[in-house]
Amino acid sequence: MKKSIPIKDINSIYFAGAGDQNIKFIEKQFKSNMVLRGNQLLVDGDKEEIKIIEKLVNNIVSVISRKESIDISDIEILINSQSSINNAIDDSINESIILHTHKSPIYAKTKGQREYHHAVLKNDIVFAIGPAGTGKTYQAVASAVSALKNQAVQRIVITRPAVEAGEHLGFLPGDLKDKVDPYLTPLYDALNDMLPKDKLKKYMDNGQIEIAPLAYMRGRTLHNSFIILDEAQNATQMQMKMFLTRIGVTSKAIITGDITQIDLVGNGMSGLIHASNILKKIKGIKFIKFNENDVIRHQLVKNIIKAYSKEEK
Incomplete structure (x- = not known):
């Protein structure tokens, strides 16, 4: 026909x-x-x-x-x-539009991403757990930029545990930016996609957008902020507790991670796994679990993740 x-x-x-x-x-x-x-x-x-x-x-x-x-x-x-x-x-x-950028709208494409977007709108703390390529970090950054542009928060704070450096950043050469930039490149890439260069520079120069290793969060209280902890599977239990207790008045937090990619040294449980065990019944905290159906990369990546998941079971 x-x-x-x-x-x-x-x-x-x-x-x-x-x-x-x-x-x-x-x-x-x-x-x-x-x-x-x-x-x-x-x-x-x-x-x-x-x-x-x-x-x-x-x-x-x-x-x-x-x-x-x-x-x-x-x-x-x-x-x-x-x-x-x-x-x-x-x-x-x-799809739910998360952010209108200078390039094109960023929106939730899969069922899991739409659940994630709605969870962020309705809850102050959201855990996004799942494999690489599901948009956990990118969507978190888009949600934060949207909140900043809409004046729902006054600043964005994005952090990662610098596991490769053992968080002993004082022993590395250079100033703070020189030390942490290699570990935070994916976050800069996301921000560069969402904001014009001059606007991003302005936000970072005046402290409205801050990117720092998790170790530098200790002792702070973050009010009126949108806070993201990325690669949280590599945070220890103490680091996770420290991060979650930094959240101040009218702040939101997203914690992202992949529990199949833990790089922690020693026998300690990942802070992300520990948190998912003890916090899931607390009102105002939402856990979103992604799977291979939410992968937005080469179509083969979905099948690769499924194969590894079967092997690990």
Whole structure:
């Protein structure tokens, strides 16, 4: 069966993607052949499969209409939703916008990410636990920048345990920035995605955005702040307690980590695992668990994580 599916109300260039990468990706997921001619997608294949492709095309168009772009990870989410007997397809395209940036909106793409976003809005402390590539850190930073821009908080404090240096930063050469920058690069990368360079520099120069190792949090109380502890699986129990008790009035905190990637030396339990055992029943604290279905990286990463999870069980 052959059918011409119209690409309505958008520029078909956005639908096709650079070098027709979106169409090539869609074609790999189905048995049907596809060719884009102007604003018409010509499909040759099974009648039932064409019905699924037509619905997918309409949903892709809906996403592009709302956010003016789409990437392969978005399309993959739509396809996966449809393959599960079209369940929750509308949820996939009605993403929650977390932050409008100078580049494009940042939004929760998967079910887990949407739960994460809603948890941050409703709770003062949120733990986000799961494998790499699920957007735990990136989304946390986006939520913090949104809160700062909306004047819900006065500053952002982002921290990580510098495990590779054993937190003995005093023995490393240079000033504080020289010592900790290698461990905090992913956080700078996220901020650079979300804020223009001049604005980010201004925020950091006046102390509205601060990035520091976990060891430098001791003895402080952080009021009116959005605080993020990243790579929390590498915090000790004492460090986790110290971090959580820094939270002051009208502050929020997100703690992110992957309990399969613990680098702590010795036999002590990770502070993240310990916290998840003793804090989960406290009102105002929410734990979000991600899995391979929330991975937004190369499609093979999802299968790799699933394989390792089976092996570890």
